[in-house]
Amino acid sequence: MKSVKNHISLIIPLFAILFSVEFYLIIDRIIQNYEKSLANDYSIIVVSKRPLSLDELKLVDEDIVSIKEIDASLVINRLKQNNINVDYNELKNFLPRFYKIFLSTFPSANKLNQIKAKLMKTEGILRVETFMKTHEKMYNFLIFIKNLSKIFLAIIFITSAMLVFKQIEVWNLEHQERMYIMSLFGAPLWMRNAILVKLSIIDTIISTLLVYAVYYYLLKSGYFSKFLGLEDIALNPDVLRTDMIWMFLLGFFISIFSIMIVSSRQPKIS
Amino acid sequence: MSKNVIIAKDLVLEYKKDQPIIKNSNFTIKSGEFVFITGPSGSGKSTLLKSFYGELKPKSGILQIGGVMLNDIKPSKLAFLRKYLGIIFQDYKLIKEWNVKKNVMLPLLIAGYSKDVCEAQTKRLLKHVRLEGKENYFPVELSGGEQQRVAMARALAHNPVIILADEPTGNLDEYSSRVIWSLLEGANEQLGTTIVVVTHSIPSNLKVPFKHLYIEEGRVYEIG
Numbered sequence: 001m002k003s004v005k006n007h008i009s010l011i012i013p014l015f016a017i018l019f020s021v022e023f024y025l026i027i028d029r030i031i032q033n034y035e036k037s038l039a040n041d042y043s044i045i046v047v048s049k050r051p052l053s054l055d056e057l058k059l060v061d062e063d064i065v066s067i068k069e070i071d072a073s074l075v076i077n078r079l080k081q082n083n084i085n086v087d088y089n090e091l092k093n094f095l096p097r098f099y100k101i102f103l104s105t106f107p108s109a110n111k112l113n114q115i116k117a118k119l120m121k122t123e124g125i126l127r128v129e130t131f132m133k134t135h136e137k138m139y140n141f142l143i144f145i146k147n148l149s150k151i152f153l154a155i156i157f158i159t160s161a162m163l164v165f166k167q168i169e170v171w172n173l174e175h176q177e178r179m180y181i182m183s184l185f186g187a188p189l190w191m192r193n194a195i196l197v198k199l200s201i202i203d204t205i206i207s208t209l210l211v212y213a214v215y216y217y218l219l220k221s222g223y224f225s226k227f228l229g230l231e232d233i234a235l236n237p238d239v240l241r242t243d244m245i246w247m248f249l250l251g252f253f254i255s256i257f258s259i260m261i262v263s264s265r266q267p268k269i270s
Numbered sequence: 271m272s273k274n275v276i277i278a279k280d281l282v283l284e285y286k287k288d289q290p291i292i293k294n295s296n297f298t299i300k301s302g303e304f305v306f307i308t309g310p311s312g313s314g315k316s317t318l319l320k321s322f323y324g325e326l327k328p329k330s331g332i333l334q335i336g337g338v339m340l341n342d343i344k345p346s347k348l349a350f351l352r353k354y355l356g357i358i359f360q361d362y363k364l365i366k367e368w369n370v371k372k373n374v375m376l377p378l379l380i381a382g383y384s385k386d387v388c389e390a391q392t393k394r395l396l397k398h399v400r401l402e403g404k405e406n407y408f409p410v411e412l413s414g415g416e417q418q419r420v421a422m423a424r425a426l427a428h429n430p431v432i433i434l435a436d437e438p439t440g441n442l443d444e445y446s447s448r449v450i451w452s453l454l455e456g457a458n459e460q461l462g463t464t465i466v467v468v469t470h471s472i473p474s475n476l477k478v479p480f481k482h483l484y485i486e487e488g489r490v491y492e493i494g
């Protein structure tokens with residue numbers, strides 16, 4: 001019973017550390033995906049008196065990656081449908097050109113205003129429409145969550161690492177006599193600490209599996225995306241597999257580090 | 271003309287500053303010798319033995335074991351030295367979480383022998399100390415005499431160059447004492463192991479020649 005309690009006292013802080021690190025990784029990934037999908041969807045509409053080329057716009061701002069002219073016949077067809085009686089061929093020459101401009105990343109409001117101002121200064125451009133709307137709010141919310149999880153991660157990391165250290169200290173005391181006797185027969189440090197290493201490997205594996213199970217459920221069920229209000233951005237739970245290797249290594253590293261500190265200041269019994 | 275395995279020159283041992291337990295003592299122990307250390311209670315017998323296995327560093331003077339200076343020995347070097355020692359403690363010092371078999375195996379595991387060798391050697395030793403059939407017992411399930419015989423088997427397991435024993439038969443029954451003395455004699459006679467035994471009474475029926483170091487008032491005297 002006592003040993004079960006001992007294990008739990010290590011598993012809980014390890015779980016907390018790994019859980020919060022994984023949380024941060026997932027949030028970060030979601031933000032990246034979201035940025036990408038926003039950038040893909042998002043475009044600035046420019047109305048110009050003269051033809052514009054990509055090369056020219058790239059000089060205006062290097063974040064502009066493509067440009068697509070909106071076919072004037074679309075506009076004309078509209079007018080035709082409404083039975084407006086004009087000379088359409090004539091009109092075509094009068095109509096300004098419409099362009100969609102795409103950016104490499106989803107811009108912040110500031111950046112967007114800069115681009116808009118620069119475009120407006122370009123000769124021939126009549127109008128620039130940026131459609132800054134709900135996208136921005138969502139994006140800011142995600143950045144807020146990301147920053148929040150950074151703080152959350154730091155706090156959890158420090159307190160949990162202290163708990164891990166305490167538990168290893170308890171184990172060390174429990175096994176001190178055995179380790180002392182082993183040293184009397186010339187056992188090297190690694191051999192004396194082997195028992196502590198073994199215990200912490202087991203607990204790191206258990207914590208890692210727990211973290212995997214929880215996130216697998218959260219991602220698979222879409223709960224995570226729902227929680228963020230981003231149901232269209234699904235994260236494949238497969239990303240967890242490589243993450244878990246890192247989580248195991250991180251947990252293992254924290255335990256080994258504690259063992260090294262604890263055993264380096266081990267008092268002698270005589 | 272055997273060489274000295276333990277050399278003490280002007281050796282001073284103390285736990286607390288300026289309260290020496292052993293004062294400026296000189297003695298040598300030759301390879302293959304059987305040595306008894308006697309003296310009144312509290313005279314420093316265990317203290318002297320402790321210094322031999324590096325648990326207590328000399329305050330001053332020189333202490334050399336197997337050519338290794340113990341004065342300011344590094345932990346890794348001490349671990350190396352201890353592999354060549356077999357120690358028997360008055361309070362047995364068995365590992366209570368381990369069964370008899372694993373306890374005896376400890377020095378073999380440390381020396382890195384293969385599993386087969388460990389098993390075979392342990393089996394042989396447990397027979398020697400008359401504990402066959404108890405390999406899976408834990409120390410708490412054994413009598414004092416049985417525990418000391420396990421400790422004896424452990425001390426012999428890796429064929430140490432020197433055996434250091436602190437009152438190995440201190441409070442043992444007749445039978446266990448006889449087993450232990452005959453094993454110590456056997457190791458000394460057949461393998462040439464150097465034996466250093468702290469005791470309050472030298473057994474009268476010992477077959478091997480021995481050397482006698484007597485401690486009184488912090489000084490070590492060689493008798494006879």
Ligand SMILES: Nc1ncnc2c1ncn2[C@@H]1O[C@H](COP(=O)(O)OP(=O)(O)OP(=O)(O)O)[C@@H](O)[C@H]1O
Nearest residue numbers: 270285286291309310311312313314315316317318
């Ligand atoms: N760890 C220690 N710290 C301080 N003093 C100690 C320590 N161990 C022993 N002593 C002191 O050293 C002196 C010698 O002790 P030691 O155990 O060597 O005696 P001994 O000859 O083995 O006695 P006994 O025959 O009773 O076992 C004693 O006065 C004891 O109080």
Ligand SMILES: [Mg+2]
Nearest residue numbers: 315316317436
């Ligand atoms: Mg003593």
